[in-house]
Amino acid sequence: MCIFCRIANGELPASVVYEDAHTIAFLDIQPFTPGHVLVIPKQHAASLGNLSPEEAGYVMRASQIVAVALKKSGLMCEGVNFWLSDGKAAGQEVDHIHMHVFPRFPGDGFTPPTVSVEKVKQPGRAQLVQQAKMIEEAIRLVSGHFSTSDRVV
Numbered sequence: 086m087c088i089f090c091r092i093a094n095g096e097l098p099a100s101v102v103y104e105d106a107h108t109i110a111f112l113d114i115q116p117f118t119p120g121h122v123l124v125i126p127k128q129h130a131a132s133l134g135n136l137s138p139e140e141a142g143y144v145m146r147a148s149q150i151v152a153v154a155l156k157k158s159g160l161m162c163e164g165v166n167f168w169l170s171d172g173k174a175a176g177q178e179v180d181h182i183h184m185h186v187f188p189r190f191p192g193d194g195f196t197p198p199t200v201s202v203e204k205v206k207q208p209g210r211a212q213l214v215q216q217a218k219m220i221e222e223a224i225r226l227v228s229g230h231f232s233t234s235d236r237v238v
C-alpha cells in the first residue's frame with residue numbers, strides 16, 4: 086500500500102486539516118511555505134486520469150475549501166497556489182495523485198520554476214493551430230468518458 090493510502094487509512098501519522106468521504110487533506114512535511122497542504126483522494130490513483138470525473142471533482146472541491154480557509158487561518162497567506170504534478174516527468178514523486186495547496190505572500194521565498202525569457206520561443210500561429218488540433222482531437226477521444234462515472238484512462 087502506498088504512503089498516502091497509509092495516511093488516508095490512519096496507519097501513518099499526519100497533521101490532518103480536512104476530511105470527507107472522498108478526500109483527506111494534511112500538512113506537507115517539507116512545506117514550500119508554512120501551511121502547505123496536500124489534498125488527496127482516499128481512493129488510490131497514480132494519475133489524475135485514473136480517477137473518475139466525480140472523484141477528481143471531490144479533490145478540487147476539497148482544495149477550494151482548503152484554499153479559502155488558508156486565507157482566514159491567521160497564517161501568512163495573501164494568495165494561494167494549486168500545484169499538481171501528474172507523472173514522473175512533471176515531478177511527481179509520490180505515486181498517489183495529490184494537489185499541493187500552499188499559501189503565498191510577498192517574500193515567502195518560493196520561486197516558481199520558470200523558463201528563462203531568452204529560451205522562450207514564441208510559436209507561430211500555424212504551430213498553435215496544429216497543437217490545438219492535436220489536443221482537440223484527443224479530447225474528442227476521451228470526452229465520452231466524462232459523461233459517465235468511468236475512469237478516463
Ligand code: AMP
Pocket residue numbers: 088099112113114115116123170176177178179180
Ligand atoms: P510530489 O513531488 O508532487 O509527488 O510531492 C510529494 C510531496 O509529498 C512532497 O512535497 C513531500 O514533502 C510530501 N510528503 C512525502 N511524504 C509525506 C508524509 N509522510 N507526510 C506529508 N507529506 C509527505
Ligand code: ZN
Pocket residue numbers: 086087088089090091128129130180181
Ligand atoms: Zn495510494
